[in-house]
Amino acid sequence: MKIQKEIVLPGPGQSFKLFSPSLRNNFYWHYHPEYELVYVEATTGIRHVGQHISSYMDSDLVLIGSNIPHLNFDYGVKTEYRQIVVQLKENFLGDAFKETPELTNIQRMFDRAYLGLSFSGNTKKIVAEKLRYMQGLSHFEQLLHLLEIFQILATSDEVEELNEQDTSIKLFFDDKIRMGTIYKYIHANYNEKPDVNTVAASVHLSTAAFCRYFKRQTKMTFTDFVNQYRITQAKTLLLKDVSVSEACYEVGFESLSHFNKLFKKLTGENPSVFKKRHN
Known part of the structure; x- marks a missing residue:
């Protein structure tokens, strides 16, 4: 029941992990050094990221920064649901984000991800479609689509910061x-x-x-x-x-x-x- 560290292992030949977990009957309060993009479709569910707790309706799209404690988004969901998760290291492309001007917006978004970023509206709709489509692509095509998704998120104004301060695991170890x-x-x-x-x-x-x-x-x-x-x-x-x-x-x-x-x-x-x- 206490907080757990999740070990994230990308698949062979991949720099990130793309999967559809199903944990509705498990309370999985956890953290990991990797960044995580979560998209879930459900009638209603709980969103608990860092110190932020709320509920979502119909669907949710959230980017979670490194070592931020969070609850699985399907915890306690009683109806049918679908979930797509992407996990990746901040430097999964080496120093590309910092050294490539075209990727500056994405780097800035990653710098804010420690607060937990929730996306809504048309942004959420477009990214959801791309995440679904990604699942049937080759690894290289998935990478290209992921960069496109990050650019969409990084330039969107349909975003909410869930926390007001850093809630990374270093603040939770003595809890x-x-x-x-x-x-x-x-x-x-x-x-x-x-x-x-x-x-x-x-x-x-x-x-x-x-x-x-x-x-x-x-x-x-x-x-x-x-x-x-x-x-x-x-x-x-x-x-x-x-x-x-x-x-x-x-x-x-x-x-x-x-x-x-x-x-x-x-x-x-x-x-x-x-x-x-x-x-």
Whole structure:
């Protein structure tokens, strides 16, 4: 359950790794020196990169810098999904990025990747198509397409920095909190009444110390995080043609009006509108 270092091994004759992992039933809180580009298509899922925690809808495209702890993007996904991952060393082309003026924008993007970069809109759509197409190409053609993808990302303004500061693993080595324990407890109890005292005890902290730790790490209170997790699960239920009221009570809310208000606050629309738009 504690943080793990992933060993990344490119395939024979390749300078990077292109693959489609499937780990939905595993809590894989990990890091690696390699940069990682993740594209995932799923009804809804969790995005946890460094100290940033949020949910995504339909799809997500994120570039993660070296040694930044992150959770597998398919963790806990309950519906069908597809995932494509590219992993590469910063110097996978030697000093080409630093010495080739045409690649300056890409180098600048890599320099910002330690914050975690999330791409949206048309950028995400175009890159997703290219990643799918890459999988059937020769190694050399894959390399050319990857450079084109990086140039698209590097010149896009449809990008969000997920963290405000460096969250690389050097800041996590002395952290004895097992994030897996926290996630596991919330996943098992979000539809009941998750008890902050219980989860604090499970990671050997007093309740006050746990609340300070959790707020510092996630920028959210424990209650806010649980509610966001509940709303994420409610989205999945609504897409399965469950009624709004049934989804509300099934994920643990006792008040329909509170559920509607919180759903709109976190997603920008009422659950009934969300359900109608997607169904």
